[in-house]
Amino acid sequence: MTIAPLDDSARALVDRLRDDLVAAEYTVDALRGLWGDEADAALARADRVPARRALTALDPVPPAAVLAALHLLGDPVDEQDLARALPALGVEGAVALGLVAVAEGRAVPLLDLRPYAALDAGGTASWWIVSDLGEQHRSGALPADHVLGVGGASLTLAGLIPTSPAERVLDLGTGCGIQSLHAVRHARAVVATDVSERALRLAAITLRLAGAEAVAERVELRHGDLYAPVAGERFDRIVSNPPFVITPRGAGVTQYEYRDGGRIGDGIVEEVVRGAAEHLVEGGTAHLLGNWEYRDALGGDGLARVRRWVEEAGLDAWIVERERQSPAQYAETWIRDGGTLVGSADFERLAGEWLDDFAARGVTGVGFGYVVLRRPRAGAPAPLRRTERLPDPLGAAPTGIGDHLMAGIAAHDATAHLDDAALAELRLHVAGDVTEERHQWPGAEGPTVIRLRQGGGFGRVVEADAALAGLVGACDGELSIGRIIGALAALLEVDELALSAELLPTVRELLLTGMLLLEP
Template structure:
């Protein structure tokens, strides 16, 4: 039976028993990230290159070479890597040794592999199943994630109903998640289920939706394999499966890729939402207003179009979608591509190689589509939305560009976003007079840089540099630098500001009026945080 059929709905007892046997074998092999990395490290000298590095670049030949002649102690792991990660054929005897509890027949019955008609003693994979390790606010963890066979295993372009596994976008989004406890979380467009699994770490219940029944089957299989029983899977488009429901969190890696709606252009379910331009992102952003509970947060990755040459048009489009809602927002554009570069990226992503007639035709279709709508470029970034608590006026209104490298954030940006939201809520509830009574401390990743002209006593520039977060560098004046330097939580801001005014022989009220907005900005950027009293 195909895996999709077994996991189209909640699995029966016989299927769960097969999955339990598979899990026992994967743990015994072991088939884990650490075990595979150790295998690559041991074989790197033999292969004369690091197989893992080559795989991450999209090439498997070094890995195939490294697996030749592995020691007996690595044989089980190597067989599973060949079949489930590299998408290669394996001997039935070797697979039986690697999966002694499940067995070859069990692997076939579960839908992991099938025997070759021409060579019955050889098996080929039917799905991609690979280990995945991470660290979040709850600590380290690891899962096995199922997806369709990739381009390397298929030897050509992907089918349009392809279910994507763990990639750069999915790990980026999981690292962005605000990991506060939540009662109910919605994973909109779950795909392989990776975000639903992450959400289950801090949510009582998760609802995972997708328009693809195949994706839901693979995600349900992964949840069963990883013993996650708090996720409910629903079939349907966008918010239709959760009509009338509200959630404390919404997370979505939607199919945001802008794709021409013309004959001959593949429509990949995992990346193409079927709407014109950035319409799918607009639908997700607008729809969040009806489905967030008070205090609820939505986070998604997105593309947006720049049209007509206006410098701020891309971000303004996203902000405009929220104009008729009471949602707060923090939108961060991470990069911007011209139409040709954008098209090239996503044509290659589907497995079509540059130089072919098909590539040229698709490239033409993409550029024609952008030209029809006057698209000058496409932005990519992060969208965070929040519904204010009942009775609280919206205060979070940020749309910014942070292109290029950002700070060092082990585990992702999620902890930084959560801390900034919490700190901003404190200062935004205070007027400037009340703010004087607040004590702040400098975030531990902030350093000070002073730049001097040769021979000058006074610095030409003083920078406050953020090591984590978005890696901001703030050009601070003498007074602001002094205030930050004195912010150790022992004195309120007003007392510090007045003392600085005395030292500078400045008017205390005028200096505070100058410093108050700068202090708020440093809190909003995560360089200053309220002291714990």
């Protein structure tokens, strides 16, 4: 169901707010200039003290400092100071939008309103994001309809979105609207859905703040659960950080709308993965975050579970697991996320509910990671069904990881049909971000360790021997892989066929991971 969560009056108020934010220079760079790099880094760790001290020392206090104290630090501000900071909107307008409440001459924040900056292949972007106040600004557990702001998961998913052009994009579970802002930079139109009407209202404010014509008019907001609002429709691209948190169904466990999709276990991730096949055009892709259960029953490997969903849906996939937690670690992570203090009576009760739920279903661990899916075109080459574990703690994806993965998928398409003889005829280039490390004992004739290190992408490190290092180093587009292997075999005095059988599978892997390129 398409909704219009802002009426004409609210849209006018948001437009005035945008004018005030521009005039106040309420930006990421300006705030960093007010409180300095050290305080900025501390604030990213939820430590507000350095930033608060820096703002308190300002005289006079600029409008951006008033807004930052109110909405980022959660501090009450004088009503008159807020009026000077928002001359177009006014305090009454801020109250009407639900940004603040005012009592006894003091304004207190009701929403988080923060500047946000992004960089991708299309250049830089600067927006304002509206969400609910985080747990550091409130006491006790979060309300069930809490709308999450910008966090590690948001940044990770933003990094997974490709920057190639798209006609229609589906932002499945938009929350505060941040992914729609990223997606619409490279798409003609975006459909953003959410089961939470409150989230859609805040997303509407976020999108309107980005510019009525440039963004808000190209993003359609729809209310409903997962794919229900887009039944029968297909998209070039789907992006989603679904509410995948595995939550026990006990009566005393809050079901947070922003993270709990109402399914058992990892069922919502399975539903999103399988449903992508029905909502992507041929060649369309989906870019998702998720988690998956490891179980003690037969076939209990978490990545194998996701691969089975993909295969049964007939999709291509590249699945990357970045972290794995035990049931106890998982429970602690998400109980704390809801604002319950570790060690409290409520925490211990909730931890018991989580562990009982995992034990009842034989869950021994939970993996977190990225899922890229594609609906293959008719007559496509061999399917890509890649699963891997990259054992870095899950955090924000490196800039451009979405484009990096899509380049790997393109390399697969270009080479999957080639046998070894045809592969050997290719003239390849070593990627510009690949460096070589060599270590050897003093006085040794040769290196004891050779590593090829990728600067971009996932920053992969490949342990190499002299033959592989020589092959990669010779990939400048002049000689075919076969001729390079022949020269190396002669130099190293080894059998050429045996060396070819050893190196060609690695060449395929280096093409897929972007360390070798078909074109410079």
